[in-house]
Amino acid sequence: MSTPQDALAQLNPPQREAVTTLRGPILVLAGAGTGKTRVITYRLAELIRSGIRPDRILSVAFTNKASREMRQRTADLLGRRLPAKPLISTFHALCVRILRREIALLGYPTTFAIYDRGDQESVARTALRDIRVSEKSMTPGDLLARISRWKTAAVLPEHAADHVENDLDFLASVAYRKYQSRLRATGALDFDDLLLLTMQLFYEQPAALERQQQLFDHVQIDEYQDTNGIQFQLIEALVRPHRNLLVVGDDDQSIYGWRGAEVTHILNFQHHFPEAKVVRLEDNYRCTDRILAVANQLVQYNQGRHEKTLRAHKQATSNVRMLEFPDELSEAESIVGEIRQLHEQGGVPARKFALLFRTNEQPRLFETELRRASLKYTLIGTQSFFDRREIRDLLAYLRAISNPQDEHSLLRIINTPSRGIGDSTVQKLLERAVKQGRPLQHVVNEAADDGLITRRAEAAINSFYELLQKYRDRLQADPKNMAHTVRKLIEEIYYESEICKQYKAPDQQLARSAMLEQFVDSVQEYVDRTTSPTTTDFLDETALEGPAGTSEKDDKLADDAIKLMTIHSAKGLEFPRVYLVGLEDGLLPHQRSIDADSTDSIAEERRLAYVAITRAEDHLTVSRAATRMKWGKRRATKASRFLYEMFDDYVPDPDLVEQAMQNEMQTIIGRRR
DNA sequence: AAGGAGGGTTTTTTT
DNA sequence: AACCCTCCTT
Secondary structure (H helix, E strand, O other): OOOHHHHHHOOOHHHHHHHHOOOOOEEEEEOOOOOHHHHHHHHHHHHHHOOOOHHHEEEEEOOHHHHHHHHHHHHHHHOOOOOOOOEEEEHHHHHHHHHHHHHHHHOOOOOOEEEOHHHHHHHHHHHHHHOOOOOOOOOHHHHHHHHHHHHHOOOOHHHHHHHOOOHHHHHHHHHHHHHHHHHHHHOEEEHHHHHHHHHHHHHHOHHHHHHHHOOOOEEEEOOHHHOEHHHHHHHHHHHOOOOOEEEEEOHHHOOOHHHOEOHHHHHHHHHHOOOOEEEEEOEEOOOOHHHHHHHHHHHOOOOOOOOOOOEEOOOOOOOOEEEEEOOHHHHHHHHHHHHHHHHHOOOOOHHHEEEEEOOOOOHHHHHHHHHHOOOOEEEOOOHHHHHOHHHHHHHHHHHHHHOOOOHHHHHHHOOOOOOOOOHHHHHHHHHHHHHHOOOHHHHHHHHHHOOOOOHHHHHHHHHHHHHHHHHHHHHHHOHHHHHHHHHHHHHHOOHHHHHHHHOOOHHHHHHHHHHHHHHHHHHHHHHHHOOOOOHHHHHHHHHHHOOOOOOHHHHHHHHOOEEEEEHHHHOOOOEEEEEEOOOEEEEOOEHHHHHHOOHHHHHHHHHHHHHHHOOEEEEEEEEEEOEEEEOOEEEEOEEOHHHHHHOOOOOOOOOHHHHHHHHHHHHHOOOOO
């Protein structure tokens, strides 16, 4: 292990300049593979060595994975001799930390829950139903996108009507108010609220801001190009007393525009901090010259970028390959076949391979093939875990238990598994409760007295509330035993038999039950590594980081496996051998961006391709399928426009569609899987 | 109130 | 192909 002094000697001059500039604002414009993260970790070490207390340095990473990695690298660099831990966090986790302490100042309950995408969608759905907008004209997804745009621009519900450009915007502004008041009544915040309310807190409560300002002397931000307006304002407020702020970013890698990040923020930095020192990192140590050449050639097609000249420091031993297949099955078979050969005969460790794709639906076939080939792989991305109905149900139980105000979660599970509380009963109660402005529970008995609901339903509801109360008490009394309590809960509500009823196929039943086990395990894992566990804290962590257990332990376990992930999740990572699949118009660039018909949206897709390409250290293979199943039908695809930009001499193979039809025939007569 | 059949809809990316 | 919603039967 190297000492920090030795480490400094390993840096090139601009890196060293960034690392040793310990005061004032710095903007590091860093290309792909130029050691961005290294600058942040080494500077962290430098700051500590210069006598700054570690816990007075805040480093912000973009994802939880990135912050874990930063923590790891810092520990490697400094050893364990630190008197205190530096704070390494994501924006959202930082805001939760602040809000849990200070949110009462804004009149919110400190017991707030964090609603993830799925919950947001169902709140959006009810909000739309309330204002009787036909769902055809606006889907929950559309509404959420608009709300998110407003929130990241700090537009509160009551002012949304001033930011309306058409009828749909207007409906959305009405729905936004409904959506927000539902969240508020539930005692829940969505992801954007975490940032928005923290900002509101800083504006309205100077004392709270001051408390936070006094915690840190230095702030560093990674992946600055993906920072949105609110995030910038939060940071600006935090560093106001000392202006010791370092940001690192690359405008060519801005891929979160759809979430409010704007390339202009990285330019605005010098506007907000005129005295900022600007450092450029242009020496790429990651990719071979050929890979870098392809990446550069592609990204040249984007207008208005920070022109920079990335210098490759590595000679290629092989060319960038482009492979074409008749259909997506051949694509998966061939690529997995090749990986298998390289791994089993060539002795290339599994960890050196990464498969990158644009959408979450693409990996399915690859997974099947990898399993058939008995290759170890990990699918990175939290989505799949949360999309399971069982997990969502259990989380809803925990939320309803931990926060009696959370009627939204309660309604999700009030009759899951079915316990004799039907839809009409719930509707009638809800109507009455809303009319009287009282909690659901308080109107149950009266409603039964008035004959609105049956005595039978009344009894079922009351015993349901008793169940919740019982587990509320248990979890509070003995939080260390949380996993056991959750298991008892699953038994008591007969969730397993619900699964049996819903899924007839035995392998499905097994898989679904396994999810329950996994959930209990993740609770146990949380309890084991936390000194004073609480249900609320578990729910926070789960909302922010995905299921516990995808963290350190799993990282190590998954280390020696082939990595499958979306390009978005691959940001900041690197792999010796990268396969970038599905280079088709409609997929990359995605159809939605093509439909948007703006150069901006295509430019972002191009940057996405750029990010994907620059993940590769030594070998890069890009591929496409000439036909693909869509909505249950096989259709010919169009080669991605980016292929023509990347390779001067690219011409699509004209025979592949014909070949795909022959494959299709063989599938039908059963000679092919 | 529960469960099943049938019909319509859906697909970006993530904290 | 997977999911949700609605309607129908029990």
